[in-house]
Amino acid sequence: MTLRSMPMSARIGLAGILLVFACAIFAPVIAPYDESAIVGEVWAPMGGDFLLGTDNLGRDLLSRLIYGARATLFVALSATVISFSIGMFLSFTAVVSGGVVDQLLSRLNDLLMSVPALILALVVLAVLPQNIWILIVVMAVIDSTRVYRVGRAVALDVSVMDFVEAAWLRGEGKLWIIFREILPNTLAPLLGEFGLRFAFSILFLSTLSFLGLGIQPPIADWGGMVKDNKDGIIFGVSASLTPGAAIAFLVVCVNLVVDWLINTTSSLKGARDNA
Amino acid sequence: MTSSLEEPVSSKPLASARQTLLRNSLGQMVVRRILLGFGLLIAASMLIFGGVEALPGDFASTYLGQDATPQAIANIREELDLDRPMTERYLSWLGGIAQGDFGTSWSNRNSVGDQIWKRLGNSLLLAGVAALIAIPLALALGMVAVLYRNRIPDKVISILSLAAISLPEFFIGYLLIQFFTVQLGVASFPATVYDGMGLGERLATIALPVMTLVIVVLAHMMRMTRSAIMNVMSSPYVETAELKGLSALRIIAEHAAPNAIAPVVTVIALNLAALVVGVVVVEVVFVYPGIGQYMVDAVTMRDMPVVQGCGLIFAALYIVLNMVADIVSILANPRLRHPR
Secondary structure (H helix, E strand, O other): OOOOOOOHHHHHHHHHHHHHHHHHHOHHHHOOOOOOOEOOOOOOOOEOOEOOOEOOOOEEHHHHHHHHHHHHHHHHHHHHHHHHHHHHHHHHHHHHHOHHHHHHHHHHHHHHHOOOHHHHHHHHHHHOOOOHHHHHHHHHHHHHHHHHHHHHHHHHHHHOOHHHHHHHHHOOOHHHHHHHHHHHHHHHHHHHHHHHHHHHHHHHHHHHHHOOOOOOOOOOOHHHHHHHOHHHHHHOOHHHHHHHHHHHHHHHHHHHHHHHHHHHHHHHHOOOOOO | OOHHHHOOOOOHHHHHHHHHHHHHHHHHHHHHHHHHHHHHHHHHHHHHHHHHHHOOOOHHHHHHOOOOOHHHHHHHHHHOOOOOOHHHHHHHHHHHHHOOOOOEOOOOOOEHHHHHHHHHHHHHHHHHHHHHHHHHHHHHHHHHHHHOOOOHHHHHHHHHHHHHHHOOHHHHHHHHHHHHHHHOOOOOOOOOOOOOOOHHHHHHHOHHHHHHHHHHHHHHHHHHHHHHHHHHHOOHHHHHHHHHOOOHHHHHHHHHHHHHHHHHHHHHHHHHHHHHHHHHHHHHHOOOOOHHHHHHHHHHHOOHHHHHHHHHHHHHHHHHHHHHHHHHHHHHOHHHHOOO
16 A cells, blocks of 8 residues: 555545645635635626635635635544544444443444434434534534444454454453454554545535535535525526535545555455456 | 154145245244334434433523523423423324324424425425436446446446545536526426426426436445445356356346345335435425425424424435335345344
8 A cells, every 4th residue: 555556546536635635724825815805796707806706795715615625624524533433432342342232332323323314413403502513523423323333343353363362361451452453453444434434524514514504604614605605506606516516526536545445455355356 | 743743754744834934934034124123213213302302402592592581481491392201292292293293383383294294295206206217227337337347338437426426416406507507498496396286397397306316326326236246246156157158148137137136126225215315405405395495494493393303204214215125135135034
């Protein structure tokens, strides 16, 4: 898994992701205008002073797109990291403990997964106050059920191996087994899963923001920008398509890298020539 | 015991007894799966009702806003029945739903049930038409991709489907509106349907939302179909058939397809479940009067009876479709009848 062995598609994907991260980190330097400054008339066309035109309030679309990368990446990435921490820890605990703990956690997981993610998020967000941290935690908890399911399957494979048995016989504790025996040996297959969950988080966050339940204005975020400008579409204003394209670009890039990751990690199993 | 059973000559009743036993155990597995689905549904209703109650935040004060007097809050709590214990309210909520009564909306005092039944039809029409188009298309494309695997048609299909699963649903919707309504002027937006509308007119109105849903679900369904068939194709008996010199088409039709039915049906049912949820976003994009739009509006207004009612309907559809997927795969795959 070195840079040299990467296929072209994965390199393009990685470059795209780095570009979006660069936009997010250096937003104040790159962006021509301020995030929430009203600089021109409503829905000015592309070109001239405003490279991508202006939005429904007369704010520069390019600047908002660059600042929007911050909120979108920050929320999606934190949600993925938290969901992975919860999902992996609980699934490994379930495998290592077995018995009642495993049954309890797995059935609880089944229950949470029996309600579709978007519907569960809608029900919960209808009650909770609108706040960026609450949003992150809600997304993370819902997503962790998917991580749990994969994590449990992978950990179950590892937990029956000889070196884990040896560790038990040495008298190591559960935490040692989880962090020193199972975790290092499941990281490779779970890396692809992390990418998949990240792509899903970006789409999920954008959908919630588009429905008006995600990141709240005036903070710019890509899904919310589509919502702000959606009324312009019948007048032929493309301001709602640009942020949509940005989401699509980022997710395509993540998926290209994920495809490569999954191919390299699954080829270790010696599967026949299927892709 | 009668002696006839012990005689080896009359093995016929024994064999038939074994068969009924097998059929029974199959029936038992299906019944068990249905009971499990029912249990999940009850548990999901508890999650939707109880989980929401357990969260911080008081309905009465949200309902009235920040500067409400304690007296007004107490009044509203009584009016909305919030002062009764939670289990009692849950049971009466569930009992009402069993009779088709979803309570009354907090924001406009209308019956939630009436709205749900009216809009559910609209949503199911949308999802149903999309499924009718997407399923055959996905299966055909999945077969084509396997037939030409690692060659140009497969690569084109896989690149297009990768792009399609990476696009947010609303973006696909707006792209279609931009192209078909703004540039070509052939499709209508927003997709408004009303009661006296004929079927033909109705179908023409929902053309764009249906197309959006088809694109969303097609890519997933096709990728899953492809990998399901591919899985079967990498098994030893298919390799044997290849080495015998059979043609690719015969291998797929005679050896691979029968064994791929169970995974493919599972793929279809899972994607139908995804389709039901995908309806939510598409309805908001096209301002279509379905149950998803109703739910999203209620969430922004914090109209809990509507949110809980719609949430339960979506959960029920999802659970039932997943259950059907499992039952079909139990029926189609004998190996699943004997779990370890």
